[in-house]
Amino acid sequence: MPTWVVPRMHCTQSCHGAPIMHQIQLPCPSPSTDAALLPSAAHDGPVYAMVSTERQLLSSGKGELRAWNWSDIVKKGCKEAWSRRPPYRSSLEVPEINSLQLNPKDNSILLAGGDCAVHAMDLESGTFTHEFRGHSDYVHCLALRDQSQECLSGSEDGTVRMWDLRTGAQVQLIEVHKYEECSRPQHGKWIRCLATDCDWMVCGGGPALTLWHLRSVTPTTVFPLPHCQQHVMFYQDLILSAGHSPAINHLQISGEVRAQIPCTPRSVHSLCINERSPEHKVGGAPPARGAGSDVTQREGLRVGAGLGLE
Amino acid sequence: MSSDSSKKRKPKVIRTDGAPQESKRSRADPDQDVKYYSEEVEVELRDPSKDYELYKQTCQELQRLMAEIQDLKSKGSRDSAVAIEERRIQSCMHFMTLKKLNRLAHIRLKKGRDQTHEAKQKVDAYHLQLQNLLYEVMHLQKEITKCLEFKSKHEEIDLVSVDEFYKEAPPEISKPDITLNEPHQQTLARLDWELEQRKRLAEKYKECLANKEKILKEIEVKKEYLSSLQPRLNSIMQASLPVQEYLFMPFDQAHKQYETARHLPPPLYVLFVQANAYGQACDKKLAVAIEGSVEEAKALYKPPEDSQDDESDSDAEEEQTTKRRRPTLGVQLDDKRKEMLKRHPLSVTIDLKCKDDSVLHLIFYYLMNLNVMTVKTKVTTATEMATPISAGDLLSPGSLLNCLYPGDHGKRTPNPANQFQFDKVGILTLSDYVADLGHPYVWVQKLGGLHFPKDQPQHTVTADNSLSASHMEMTMKLLRMRLQSRLALHKQFASLEHGIVPVSSECQHLFPSKVVSRLVKWAALPYEDYLELSYTKDVVEAGLAEDTHLYYTALVERGTAKLQAAVVLNPGYSSIPPIFNLCLNWKGEKTNSNDDNIRAMESEVNVCYKELCGPKPGYQLLTNQLQRLCVVLDVYLETESHDTSVEGPKEFPQEKMCLRLVRGPNRMKPFKYNHPQGFFSHR
Numbered sequence: 001m002p003t004w005v006v007p008r009m010h011c012t013q014s015c016h017g018a019p020i021m022h023q024i025q026l027p028c029p030s031p032s033t034d035a036a037l038l039p040s041a042a043h044d045g046p047v048y049a050m051v052s053t054e055r056q057l058l059s060s061g062k063g064e065l066r067a068w069n070w071s072d073i074v075k076k077g078c079k080e081a082w083s084r085r086p087p088y089r090s091s092l093e094v095p096e097i098n099s100l101q102l103n104p105k106d107n108s109i110l111l112a113g114g115d116c117a118v119h120a121m122d123l124e125s126g127t128f129t130h131e132f133r134g135h136s137d138y139v140h141c142l143a144l145r146d147q148s149q150e151c152l153s154g155s156e157d158g159t160v161r162m163w164d165l166r167t168g169a170q171v172q173l174i175e176v177h178k179y180e181e182c183s184r185p186q187h188g189k190w191i192r193c194l195a196t197d198c199d200w201m202v203c204g205g206g207p208a209l210t211l212w213h214l215r216s217v218t219p220t221t222v223f224p225l226p227h228c229q230q231h232v233m234f235y236q237d238l239i240l241s242a243g244h245s246p247a248i249n250h251l252q253i254s255g256e257v258r259a260q261i262p263c264t265p266r267s268v269h270s271l272c273i274n275e276r277s278p279e280h281k282v283g284g285a286p287p288a289r290g291a292g293s294d295v296t297q298r299e300g301l302r303v304g305a306g307l308g309l310e
Numbered sequence: 311m312s313s314d315s316s317k318k319r320k321p322k323v324i325r326t327d328g329a330p331q332e333s334k335r336s337r338a339d340p341d342q343d344v345k346y347y348s349e350e351v352e353v354e355l356r357d358p359s360k361d362y363e364l365y366k367q368t369c370q371e372l373q374r375l376m377a378e379i380q381d382l383k384s385k386g387s388r389d390s391a392v393a394i395e396e397r398r399i400q401s402c403m404h405f406m407t408l409k410k411l412n413r414l415a416h417i418r419l420k421k422g423r424d425q426t427h428e429a430k431q432k433v434d435a436y437h438l439q440l441q442n443l444l445y446e447v448m449h450l451q452k453e454i455t456k457c458l459e460f461k462s463k464h465e466e467i468d469l470v471s472v473d474e475f476y477k478e479a480p481p482e483i484s485k486p487d488i489t490l491n492e493p494h495q496q497t498l499a500r501l502d503w504e505l506e507q508r509k510r511l512a513e514k515y516k517e518c519l520a521n522k523e524k525i526l527k528e529i530e531v532k533k534e535y536l537s538s539l540q541p542r543l544n545s546i547m548q549a550s551l552p553v554q555e556y557l558f559m560p561f562d563q564a565h566k567q568y569e570t571a572r573h574l575p576p577p578l579y580v581l582f583v584q585a586n587a588y589g590q591a592c593d594k595k596l597a598v599a600i601e602g603s604v605e606e607a608k609a610l611y612k613p614p615e616d617s618q619d620d621e622s623d624s625d626a627e628e629e630q631t632t633k634r635r636r637p638t639l640g641v642q643l644d645d646k647r648k649e650m651l652k653r654h655p656l657s658v659t660i661d662l663k664c665k666d667d668s669v670l671h672l673i674f675y676y677l678m679n680l681n682v683m684t685v686k687t688k689v690t691t692a693t694e695m696a697t698p699i700s701a702g703d704l705l706s707p708g709s710l711l712n713c714l715y716p717g718d719h720g721k722r723t724p725n726p727a728n729q730f731q732f733d734k735v736g737i738l739t740l741s742d743y744v745a746d747l748g749h750p751y752v753w754v755q756k757l758g759g760l761h762f763p764k765d766q767p768q769h770t771v772t773a774d775n776s777l778s779a780s781h782m783e784m785t786m787k788l789l790r791m792r793l794q795s796r797l798a799l800h801k802q803f804a805s806l807e808h809g810i811v812p813v814s815s816e817c818q819h820l821f822p823s824k825v826v827s828r829l830v831k832w833a834a835l836p837y838e839d840y841l842e843l844s845y846t847k848d849v850v851e852a853g854l855a856e857d858t859h860l861y862y863t864a865l866v867e868r869g870t871a872k873l874q875a876a877v878v879l880n881p882g883y884s885s886i887p888p889i890f891n892l893c894l895n896w897k898g899e900k901t902n903s904n905d906d907n908i909r910a911m912e913s914e915v916n917v918c919y920k921e922l923c924g925p926k927p928g929y930q931l932l933t934n935q936l937q938r939l940c941v942v943l944d945v946y947l948e949t950e951s952h953d954t955s956v957e958g959p960k961e962f963p964q965e966k967m968c969l970r971l972v973r974g975p976n977r978m979k980p981f982k983y984n985h986p987q988g989f990f991s992h993r
Contacts, residue, residue: 048975098975156972185955266903269975
């Protein structure tokens with residue numbers, strides 16, 4: 001479950017739908033001992049993605065995008081500001097929204113999830129402007145290339161597609177599982193995580209975590225991580241990733257595993273970096289039923305929060 | 311010269327010679343009768359003073375003569391003899407005069423004395439008279455004063471006032487015409503009236519006494535009549551016993567029970583009363599009885615005076631016995647312990663009958679020195695049941711009633727004051743003696759009205775009726791539910807051990823018609839083994855696995871896949887659901903720590919248990935959970951994505967209808983079964 005770190009606040013989600021906020025206390029935070037500020041359920045199902053604007057926290061889970069004002073959250077009143085549902089085609093089942101990505105340039109938000117499409121919604125008007133269809137299975141993750149206004153989506157069908165946000169057309173298709181260097185058929189072909197930095201993209205999931213050069217569409221580095229990775233991000237000169245193992249991997253672009261910081265959750269679904277605090281950089285959250293999360297210091301001190309079963 | 315003796319005594323004149331005295335002789339009366347010389351007469355005639363002068367003269371003459379004699383004698387002349395003689399005769403004469411004078415004087419004296427005597431006598435007589443009269447006067451005066459002081463008794467009587475008297479008294483008594491004038495008569499009349507009144511009252515009094523006697527006799531008669539009634543009533547009651555039995559109204563039995571109940575100690579009495587009341591009011595299938603020896607109970611409360619009589623004997627006995635016991639201190643301590651843990655000889659039994667004719671027997675004891683109650687249980691079932699191996703603990707008396715209320719494990723004494731008593735005799739905890747004494751559950755104390763505040767020893771905790779009453783209904787319900795659930799589990803285990811998961815017809819809709827995975831093994835698991843399993847750590851850490859719970863292991867198989875489940879059964883089944891922990895051995899070992907789908911399977915069984923409860927009262931929860939386990943294993947295996955690198959078909963072809971095979975960032979499988987469409991979807 002993704003986390004969003006705001007200065008001094010650390011917000012995690014739980015599978016039961018409540019965005020739970022923990023206040024980080026210096027010097028050594030242990031979020032399990034902090035009081036959850038918003039214990040009430042925000043969604044009636046799991047919360048799969050969260051992003052934050054200046055004024056609002058946006059969360060999504062079982063088919064709806066909900067927004068919460070930060071001012072309300074801080075004052076401990078928890079009433080959603082608005083909630084929107086993308087236009088779904090099927091009516092049998094409400095598809096989940098697995099990933100949210102903010103596009104600050106035109107104040108819109110991209111949603112992707114169970115209906116195999118990527119939707120774009122304008123934050124001011126709340127209308128859904130674009131729908132990018134092409135995936136044959138549900139979309140796991142999104143990444144945005146700011147300069148060229150394109151977005152990448154990784155999906156269960158094993159492909160990474162690039163979409164032009166202005167025209168709505170699919171620009172590129174990478175079938176990751178077909179590349180022998182990275183494919184791992186024993187795990188599957190699903191792409192769980194994506195991150196992009198200029199011309200580079202790193203993706204992982206069933207296939208091994210690989211660094212791609214987008215223009216030439218070649219996998220340059222395959223990282224030797226045995227577990228399926230569930231979140232990956234570029235940070236400074238490193239690539240941080242985490243997945244089915246209880247560790248946060250610090251990887252160098254060359255393919256070397258520089259460090260593997262152990263963390264409490266047995267499987268990490270999202271990472272986030274707190275830019276403003278000098279000490280506490282990385283927070284990760286496991287797919288726990290309760291709110292269990294971990295905040296680790298960069299240099300490898302492990303501060304544990306336990307996994308709570310409900 | 312001597313006179314005749316017959317003459318009266320009169321001074322005889324003895325004469326020798328004497329001239330002057332002759333005169334006297336001549337005075338002799340010629341009368342022979344008067345032979346005395348009445349000198350008395352002469353005395354009266356002579357003058358005393360002349361006699362006195364004569365006396366003096368005589369004396370002087372005598373003196374003179376004597377002197378002359380003396381002179382003559384002294385001179386000693388011869389002629390003097392004649393002179394002397396003469397003188398001598400003269401002096402004799404004088405002597406005679408003197409004698410006469412002496413006589414006369416004597417007579418005078420005698421006369422005078424006689425006169426005085428007479429006078430004195432007279433005076434005395436008068437004096438006496440005077441005294442008499444004075445005495446009489448005094449006497450009379452006394453009498454008078456007495457009379458004057460006399461208070462008649464009539465004055466002590468309170469007479470009615472004068473006015474009333476005149477009003478009430480009849481005129482023949484009051485006589486107003488006379489009495490108004492004379493107070494004396496008035497008083498008399500009043501006294502008469504008083505007398506009259508008193509007579510009347512006395513008569514009335516006699517009458518009343520007679521009445522009273524009569525009435526008393528009547529009362530006596532009636533009493534006798536009543537007392538003769540009692541034995542007749544008794545005989546009627548005896549005769550009605552068969553009728554009572556016939557009509558199922560055992561009043562006599564109840565009466566006897568109440569009699570015995572009087573000897574119960576207060577907590578057991580409260581329990582008895584409340585249970586009886588509850589049974590009569592709400593629950594016809596509850597039977598209360600009292601067991602034990604009433605004589606022993608009576609003996610407990612015997613006053614200590616009896617023992618004092620035998621004190622000397624018992625002291626001697628004790629000495630002997632202590633001599634024997636001294637070498638073994640342990641035995642002494644043991645005896646002290648036994649004494650402390652002594653039970654009251656009477657116990658209350660409650661039999662709870664359930665719908666299927668199985669009976670839960672509860673026997674309540676009271677430990678006198680510790681002031682706690684304990685309970686022993688026994689279960690009799692309608693039919694003989696073969697006990698499956700895994701069900702050994704289900705109905706065992708030691709653990710049947712564990713945790714009836716949460717946390718009430720009955721291992722420690724609920725009375726905090728007992729700890730101090732235990733320390734004295736070296737008892738560590740009551741749980742060592744529980745097998746013999748029964749379990750001291752908190753709900754047992756509450757039924758007996760004993761309320762022990764936590765962690766604060768109180769001096770006296772007395773049995774409280776209202777506490778017992780408020781808990782009675784709840785506890786009886788829980789007891790029945792407990793028995794029923796255990797019996798249901800018993801039956802289920804018998805079937806599970808044979809590899810069959812019994813699913814009743816009401817619950818068929820929860821599962822698809824075709825379930826391929828099978829339950830292969832069902833066995834009881836010791837608590838220590840459960841703790842050691844690697845995949846149960848979360849449950850243990852969450853405090854959901856305690857030593858009062860029951861643990862089992864189940865093995866579900868399909869093809870090469872083996873799913874092991876560790877089950878924690880809370881004593882409060884089925885209101886508290888069992889908890890499953892899974893470990894799948896198929897292409898590696900998968901548990902909830904490394905596979906989210908296993909966790910999802912666990913949550914399907916553990917968290918979504920409400921759907922699986924089945925028809926009330928929900929005893930089928932366990933079997934439904936096991937069936938669901940088989941179903942989700944089927945789903946898991948069939949929806950596993952095919953590994954294209956490995957040759958050969960999928961081991962488990964997909965037969966289940968699923969909307970989507972995976973969903974969400976963690977790629978969950980569809981474990982939820984939808985009825986009646988029959989497809990699987992995500993929750």
